[in-house]
Amino acid sequence: MADTDTIFAIATPPGAGGVGVIRLSGPGALAMGREVTGQALEPRRAAFCRFTDDSGEVIDSGIALYFQGPASFTGEDVVELQGHGSPVVQQMLSRRLAGLGARAARPGEFSERAFLNDKLDLAQAEAIADLVAAGSEAAARAAQRSLEGAFSDRVEALVARLVELRVFVEAALDFPDEEIDFIAESDVLDRLDALAADLNDLLAAAQRGQVLRDGVTVAIIGQPNAGKSSLLNALAGRDAAIVTDIPGTTRDVLRETLSLDGLPVHIADTAGIRESTDVVEAEGIRRARAALEVADIVLLVIDATRDIDAQRALAAEVPEGVAVIEVLNKADLAGLPVSVEESQRRVSLSARLDDGVGGLVRLLASTAGLGTASEGTFSARTRHLEALSCAAVHLAAGRVQLADYVSAETLAEELRLAQDALGEITGQVLADDLLGAIFSSFCIGK
Numbered sequence: 001m002a003d004t005d006t007i008f009a010i011a012t013p014p015g016a017g018g019v020g021v022i023r024l025s026g027p028g029a030l031a032m033g034r035e036v037t038g039q040a041l042e043p044r045r046a047a048f049c050r051f052t053d054d055s056g057e058v059i060d061s062g063i064a065l066y067f068q069g070p071a072s073f074t075g076e077d078v079v080e081l082q083g084h085g086s087p088v089v090q091q092m093l094s095r096r097l098a099g100l101g102a103r104a105a106r107p108g109e110f111s112e113r114a115f116l117n118d119k120l121d122l123a124q125a126e127a128i129a130d131l132v133a134a135g136s137e138a139a140a141r142a143a144q145r146s147l148e149g150a151f152s153d154r155v156e157a158l159v160a161r162l163v164e165l166r167v168f169v170e171a172a173l174d175f176p177d178e179e180i181d182f183i184a185e186s187d188v189l190d191r192l193d194a195l196a197a198d199l200n201d202l203l204a205a206a207q208r209g210q211v212l213r214d215g216v217t218v219a220i221i222g223q224p225n226a227g228k229s230s231l232l233n234a235l236a237g238r239d240a241a242i243v244t245d246i247p248g249t250t251r252d253v254l255r256e257t258l259s260l261d262g263l264p265v266h267i268a269d270t271a272g273i274r275e276s277t278d279v280v281e282a283e284g285i286r287r288a289r290a291a292l293e294v295a296d297i298v299l300l301v302i303d304a305t306r307d308i309d310a311q312r313a314l315a316a317e318v319p320e321g322v323a324v325i326e327v328l329n330k331a332d333l334a335g336l337p338v339s340v341e342e343s344q345r346r347v348s349l350s351a352r353l354d355d356g357v358g359g360l361v362r363l364l365a366s367t368a369g370l371g372t373a374s375e376g377t378f379s380a381r382t383r384h385l386e387a388l389s390c391a392a393v394h395l396a397a398g399r400v401q402l403a404d405y406v407s408a409e410t411l412a413e414e415l416r417l418a419q420d421a422l423g424e425i426t427g428q429v430l431a432d433d434l435l436g437a438i439f440s441s442f443c444i445g446k
């Protein structure tokens with residue numbers, strides 16, 4: 001399957017820097033590396049070299065490293081040229097390599113080759129991109145765990161049990177007369193249930209991993225002057241939004257991405273919702289309602305010194321399925337103690353004094369399904385969640401077949417489909433253009 005082109009890419013970020021790395025991979029990598037450096041290049045030995053152009057003139061000097069395939073990241077021969085981090089020098093070196101017949105790598109092509117050469121499975125390759133793009137420490141740790149196989153191992157353990165079950169059921173099919181007894185007398189149903197339960201646990205863990213990777217979208221809503229912008233500022237730890245005592249201060253939606261206890265949060269501060277004849281304010285209120293529609297979690301900010309029930313009525317506008325956290329603000333003025341009522345999804349705090357905001361952050365994390373135990377979480381993507389759900393659906397369908405109709409044949413088919421769905425996560429099963437869709441979103445040089 002391996003592509004036989006030799007590819008190259010600048011692996012360090014664009015711009016000037018201390019060191020600039022160009023990576024080469026493919027059957028011609030060693031010959032090209034030797035040509036550019038004029039040295040033999042021993043595997044895994046750093047060689048200080050001059051990098052020359054085709055007329056022998058020195059372009060740069062630096063270190064060349066050769067990794068002999070298959071003991072390399074891609075599984076092919078890989079050469080790294082580590083020169084100075086000058087965009088001009090790197091362009092000259094790139095031209096030199098192109099002149100020697102190498103081709104500029106597509107985004108993610110090194111990782112794709114690593115996958116095709118069995119150096120990593122698909123979920124691990126995706127974890128590389130997630131690690132590079134991680135927006136918080138917790139997300140980076142989760143991606144690292146996936147890269148090390150924490151997610152793939154659990155998927156593969158399920159696949160192994162599924163295969164055992166399939167072997168058993170399909171063996172039963174070979175003895176049609178005894179099929180029913182064979183299955184009824186065995187513990188297939190119990191094994192199926194245990195498998196489904198473990199699959200659900202994995203799905204829940206993957207959901208947490210996806211939240212860590214992609215973050216949650218939060219909208220702050222409430223009546224004018226309730227303290228929405230003050231709350232945003234307290235969460236952000238800086239003066240992101242204008243705060244005044246004039247109701248109707250915020251007009252536009254103000255978006256920030258914050259890392260709250262490691263959870264990436266895409267948060268929107270909005271205009272206070274009320275009846276307004278002011279054209280600008282009315283447009284702001286329309287936008288506030290639009291932000292509400294796309295949120296995963298809504299923070300309904302209530303001024304605790306005013307009529308609380310009247311302000312709560314806004315909760316009715318929140319779409320079904322969106323979690324609402326009630327924030328009783330201005331606790332200092334209202335003489336309320338700062339508190340968190342987890343089961344009620346309610347906190348009282350003072351945004352202005354930044355008192356009680358930590359409790360809100362913890363409630364946000366648990367509402368997002370993360371809880372405090374992000375320990376052991378691995379990163380996961382929507383694609384993985386879909387595959388796990390699909391496998392769960394087939395297991396459930398198979399169970400119905402067995403329990404209600406005693407059809408071993410349909411059970412066998414459902415088990416096969418469940419296995420295929422799981423196989424898509426690690427790349428054992430490849431749907432059309434899955435690789436293109438995944439690797440095209442990688443950065444170049446990875």
Ligand SMILES: Nc1nc2c(ncn2[C@@H]2O[C@H](COP(=O)(O)OP(=O)(O)OP(=O)(O)O)[C@@H](O)[C@H]2O)c(=O)[nH]1
Pocket residue numbers: 222223224225226227228229230231242243244245246247248249250251270271272273329330331332333349350351352353
């Ligand atoms: N004492 C006290 N005052 C607060 C608190 N939170 C906000 N305020 C004050 O309430 C007023 C309104 O605060 P904002 O944060 O601008 O309120 P808002 O909900 O964004 O208002 P609009 O943008 O007009 O909808 C300001 O004078 C704040 O200083 C609080 O916890 N305690």
Ligand SMILES: [Mg+2]
Pocket residue numbers: 228229230241242243249250270271272
């Ligand atoms: Mg405001």
